[in-house]
Amino acid sequence: MKAVCGIFAAIIPLLVSSCATRPPEHPVVLTGNIMVDGPTAIEHGPPRDKVLWEYRTAAAAMRQGKFDLAKRYLDDALTTLQGVYGPDPGAKKARGYFHSEAKKTFIGEPYERSMAYIYRGILYWMDGERDNARACFRSAEIEDGDAENHEYAGDWVLPDYLDGLATAKLGGDGTDALKRAQLNCKAGGLQAYDCKANVIAFLEFGPGPTKYATGEYRQELRFHVDPSPVRSAQLRVNGNEYRVSIDDDVWYQATTRGGRVMDHILGNKAIFKNATDIAGNVALIGGGAAILSGNGHDATANEVGAGLLAAGVISKIFSAATTPEADVRSWDNLPRYLGLATFTLPVGRHVITCEFRDNRGQVVPALTKTITVEVPQDAKDKVIFISDQALTPQTI
């Protein structure tokens, strides 16, 4: 028995002390205002969550017309995303039995990575850099390129459509990209390119997908989406109405990626957790039974029982320390739907009104946006970003 006590006495301090050098967590007090919480979390929060907060803050900044801020955060996030190849200590930990998946540096699931590229592409286009915008739209498709079911690989519509439009406006042939977009467009009716259109309006609306976990140990990643109060949108300017095509559903993209390699790892962790738990139970019961069978007078039975109890406790400790929980950190202010409208306006100032409509086609007045735009004399496109969550009125 002394030996058993000795083992326990050695285990506990070692288990505790061996983790004493763990980096300190950085508690961030959240206010609920993303434009306050985002910069605070980026600056003072855990480094592994930095990209997550950069994504969130960039999306919020775009809705407030703070495009320079959005660029800064997206550029930093995409730099991390583009350098993710090879060994990564955080990711290695996440694969270990005793660290949760959320220990890894967040770069997001493919739909989140694609959205980061789509937003950055819009911002490049706003700056007149069509080729860099196109590069972003291409990367958005590539991020979606390894879906488990190839039918869903690289099946975003808007990035392909804009890839082709940028190519056409740069004097190239964008028909291949247009064909891909038309093939993947469930709603159909994608406009043929009008290279003379000098206004490009990107629209987003509805609450996007978030993540949650299911399974005995919360090891299975799932996606949730709330019903969107908005189902369509229309633009009005100078007495003309312009249809907005709804090209992409972000929730669809989130749910069609299929199984991840990490899901297998989490599954194995769950099996290990379960097996060590069962083994611990068996050893504890066996050890107790052995001690009871000798009525406490059989020294051999006592020592065998004590040994089994020790092994059972150790097995239970391993089970308890195993963390198969899926990483449910989400870019939680993404939109559900992405849309586009292109049209021509004369040079000068115009007021554009955007009306969002519910599933019965009724205007949702509280969400109506007014944007004053200045169409430039040069050949640059006037790019407008409109969200149902955007501040209104805006002048861009």
Added chain:
Amino acid sequence: MKSLLKPIFGAATVSVAAGMLCGCASSGVRNPSGVAVTQMRPDEQGFVAGTGVESQDLVAVTDKMWKSMLTVPQIANAQGAPRIVLDPVENATRFPINKDIFLSRIRAELNSKARGKVIFLDRERMATLEHERQMKLAGQVTASADPNVVEFKGADFFLTGKLSGLTTRTGAGTSDYILYTFRLTDARSSDIVWEDSAEIKKQGLEDAAYR
């Protein structure tokens, strides 16, 4: 008795040791002493790498281009230094980049290492230059020559380029091939008098935790 206990305690000890190693081995501070700033040559691959355009690619490509450009007869045997205007590079890859950096380095290398062989016209500063000329014409500033005479030079050649890419992404990783092409076009005849290319292919695979 002892023979019974030995394997049990042995197994327990091994389990404990394994547990401590697996469970906490990687939970310490990474690089607790920090990492000193590492100065690297721009033409070497650093320990931070992606599959996109990086400094070593820029150096390799632009070095090849300016050296190759000097061998073209229209420049090597020109009577007087030809005047070149830079025309923006087109980025047709999937990587958003500051593409002007390619032409900037080619220009800087040619200006510093092949001084006098070619002359670049500073079209980026035309608004400033025109404003200066107007001030000279208005007598607001002094002029060392007659400001009424237009001395802004026209281009003999345009130097431009294009970055094209091919990407494959599967469960086995991501592969990016980039073709860098640069060309010199005769401003008078539209003849392409020189063109050269460089190609770089990179592959990478992220940790399974990201797949």
